[in-house]
Amino acid sequence: MxxxxxxxxxxxxxxxxxxxxxxxxxxxxxxxxxxxxxxxxxxxxxxxxxxxxxxxxxxxxxxxxxxxxxxxxxxxxxxxxxxxxxxxxxxxxxxxxxxxxxxxxxxxxxxxxxxxxxxxxxxxxxxxxxxxxxxxxxxxxxLTYLQGGFASGFNHVEPEVLPTRLLRVHRPAALKGTRTQNAVVITEVPLSHESLSSGAVFVLDTGDTIFQWQGAQARGIERAKAAEFISQLLSERDGKGEMVVVEQNSGGEYQFFKALGSEGPVSDATEEEEEEAEEIEDEKAxxxxxxxxxxxxxxxxxxxxxxxxxxxxxxxxxxxxxxxxxxVGHxxxxxxxxxxxxxxxxxxxxxxxxxxxxxxxxxxxxxxxxxxxxxxxxxxxxxxxxxxx
Structure with missing residues (x-):
């Protein structure tokens, strides 16, 4: 894109x-x-x-x-x-x-x-x-990417009713070895099972309940940073809300997919892996x-x-x-x-x-x-x- x-x-x-x-x-x-x-x-x-x-x-x-x-x-x-x-x-x-x-x-x-x-x-x-x-x-x-913008009419004012949103948690390869190597990028993605991938962690924010969906091949740092991000969201809402952790293929995903409003097969070919391959290729250039x-x-x-x-x-x-x-490559x-x-x-x-x-x-x-x-x-x-x- x-x-x-x-x-x-x-x-x-x-x-x-x-x-x-x-x-x-x-x-x-x-x-x-x-x-x-x-x-x-x-x-x-x-x-x-x-x-x-x-x-x-x-x-x-x-x-x-x-x-x-x-x-x-x-x-x-x-x-x-x-x-x-x-x-x-x-x-x-x-x-x-x-x-x-x-x-x-x-x-x-x-x-x-x-x-x-x-x-x-x-x-x-x-x-x-x-x-x-x-x-x-x-x-x-x-680093968080949110949908919308001033030009599209989004006024950036917190609404009284929080919209349901799905966010992907990813640690870029380019940050490895830097002083912020544990930083992550959080990207708002379309509300669909097609956005999910087994190599990543996703946060489904419904306002009252915040789900942390963990792909089977997700890395530990991304799991930890997703939990930290959710804790920050709950803190900003004066502790109102509930955090629910869901593991891929655990048998306990019914509520997650119901809240997502979409269910189907989850991709193994992850977007973050493709990005990481590009970053590594840049580093080798x-x-x-x-x-x-x-x-x-x-x-x-x-x-x-x-x-x-x-x-x-x-x-x-x-x-x-x-x-x-x-x-210099990258x-x-x-x-x-x-x-x-x-x-x-x-x-x-x-x-x-x-x-x-x-x-x-x-x-x-x-x-x-x-x-x-x-x-x-x-x-x-x-x-x-x-x-x-």
Whole structure:
């Protein structure tokens, strides 16, 4: 399932010099981050905004990690560089699979505005639902995808009567070995037995009763995280409700399927196993480094895009005068040298996106613009012998 028009999303001006002063002025006027006493730009933290009518609306902290499939979001994570007081900013725009082109465009543009507000020191990331970067996933103990969105008329206000919903609990392979390796993704899926698979855990929330259906091949961490998620739901409802654990083929599934309103054979070929296979394949992929440069004096010639290395990539392969596209398998970086020409800067991210399309990589592949001197830990870990510049 792919978001409509994802391949055609224009990133040519994303992070470029085009109308930079105008964007900076607009960014300074954006009340989402520029208000009296705002910590944004001066303190560490996590902030999330949802796109609504071409504007940004703050997401309450209690809803961090919950994303509506019909929406687009802007996320800012500010941390301190290790053994330093220097602040590192990562700005992400997240696109739900059912978001509109207008919302996606607004999120991308607001990301650039926020970067300009932060004096272009932020790393900028494009994230697509279900194939987010490892960095993005690391922000949340639980990443939850919910159906609906502002554009579809869903107002995101808790209704008095909770609708019955089915959610799949899954731990992505990409989180293994990271500091949030026990985090999970929770996705709302259609209310049907056809959504079930024997290798996963599902939560059926009927309001009064919350069922935890455990596939015969489900992993322990997913069982534990599903129980933790249900406990959180019950706590938010002041303890009202009941939790019922159901094992696949246990003979005690009658009430579960009755509440689901659908019964039939359960698939052994799990969607999460297919996703995990894709993630593992990405991890095994050979790293590729390509350079974008301009011909002629003062950048008056055309642009040249060429592969410069493959396999083992080291820091001495990056030159401050150029833009580089760095494919690490699960993610593609666009590295902007500080002395790169304006023409290269203007096209850097578009070349990264075109590279993904022309090399038959998934259109969901995360794209990250990273500025020389503001490299994050994950970028550094992808290089041989990295010890800073």
């Amino acid at each position: 792919a978001m409509a028009g994802l391949d055609d999303t224009n990133l040519a001006n994303f992070g470029s010099e085009l109308e930079r002063e105008h964007r900076k002025e607009q960014g300074a006027l954006e009340e989402a981050w520029n208000y009296e006493g705002s910590p944004i730009g001066s303190e560490t933290g996590l902030w999330i905004w949802r796109v609504q009518n071409f504007a940004l609306v703050s997401v309450p902290p209690k809803m961090y990690g919950q994303f509506y499939q019909g929406d687009s979001y802007v996320i800012l994570k500010t941390t301190k560089k290790e053994n330093s007081d220097k602040l590192i900013h990562d700005v992400h725009f997240w696109l739900g699979l059912e978001t509109t082109q207008d919302e996606a465009g607004t999120a991308a543009y607001k990301t650039v505005e926020l970067d300009d507000y932060l004096d272009t020191l932020a790393s900028q990331h494009r994230e697509v639902q279900r194939r987010e970067s490892v960095l993005f996933k690391s922000y949340f103990r639980t 050979e790293k590729v480094l390509l350079r974008l440069s301009s011909h002629g004096p003062f950048g008056l010639g055309g642009l040249k895009f060429e592969e410069v290395a493959r396999g083992s990539i080291s820091k001495d392969m990056f030159d401050t005068h150029y833009i580089y596209v760095f494919d 993610q593609v970086y666009a590295w902007f040298g500080r002395e790169a020409h304006r023409k290269e800067r203007r096209q850097g991210l578009q070349y990264a996106q075109d590279y993904i399309k022309n090399n038959n990589k998934s259109p969901f592949t995360p794209i990250c613009k990273i500025v020389e001197g503001a490299e994050d830990e994950l970028f550094e870990a992808s290089l041989e012998g990295w010890q800073g510049w």
